[in-house]
Amino acid sequence: MTSRYTATAKVLHWLMALLLLGLLALGFYMQELPLSPQKLQLYSWHKWAGVTVFLLVLFRLAWRVIHPPPPLPDHMPKVMRLAAHAGHALLYGLMLAIPLSGWLMSSAKGFQTVWFGVLPLPDLVGKNQELGNLLQSVHENLNLLFVAVIVGHIGAALKHHFIDRDDVLTRILPTCSTEKKS
């Protein structure tokens, strides 16, 4: 069946939604903090969660290739279809680029990323403060763009549900998919 998402795809969508919102909030919050043990802990947790999200995105993309998502509703005009595909491509691109930029920024600033304090990720760039500052602004701006795209994503889902009254929102929800049958 291609008219609905697989259970795995739904779990991935909502698990990552939670993780990403948490990461965004934590990321914007922690950078304002004065140096403290808590700040160092929060940075580490942010980095560990970021690596986790990156791996989840890779798995999710592989899953998506093997299990293509259901098609968009027939009523959608060509421009809106293009916009929907572009939006999703942007979401996936950012979900890959943001953790990568964070990883590179950490290396350039001289703080190696060690996943859960156990598994060290290689430093792909050497310590370089200028590059670190540049990558920091890249990381921040990609996240601001990400917030904008997420707002668009949520807005589009709500428009589909309340204005177009199609199943684009409900088909990703865990409970409605079994009940709803058109």
Add this chain to the structure above:
Amino acid sequence: MKPWSRALVLSVMIAGSCNVQAVEYRHIQIAQSAVTFTYQQMGVTMEGTFGQWVADLRFDPDQPTAAQVTVDVDLAHIDTGSAEGNTEVAGKAWLNTPTFPTARFVAKSVEPLGDQRYTVTGSLTIKGRTQNIVIPTTFTSQGPIGVFAGHFTLHRADFAIGEGPWAAFDVVANDIQIQFRMTVHADTAPSTTAHLPQPQSQP
């Protein structure tokens, strides 16, 4: 002692003094030396440098137990690996550098272990607290140029480095590894390294 044997002893002594001439290594070459440290922060190894230090050192490999070593580290020039960290460690909770600007090591004994290895024992004073420490050291020399190298671990809690909220070791570990490499010229060393005598090949 017969005259011929006296001459023999004398000639051996002269030959010996030429081969194993007593040299005192005492001129630290800062540019060819480094004192660095590593520490663990949330399981991540961080590297730091002591940017400024002076050493008063006298070492004769033939009389190692007579060696004198005093190292003064200017803690205001510590580099912890980040600007934020450098500002932080100057504060009272860490090194309190305005009140305790210098860390000092004074060797009390230098014990030769053979094979160019020595055990240097002495007192280390940081932040007004003094601890005895044992530093395994190697000394290698090529003519008038000697190199001391070694590393040891200090426990920051012993010196109240990182108090209050930093006192627990879950974020910043207690162990701090100190590495050093000090190049020292002997009295007989030429002022420039360009005219070093080649090591003499013995038959």
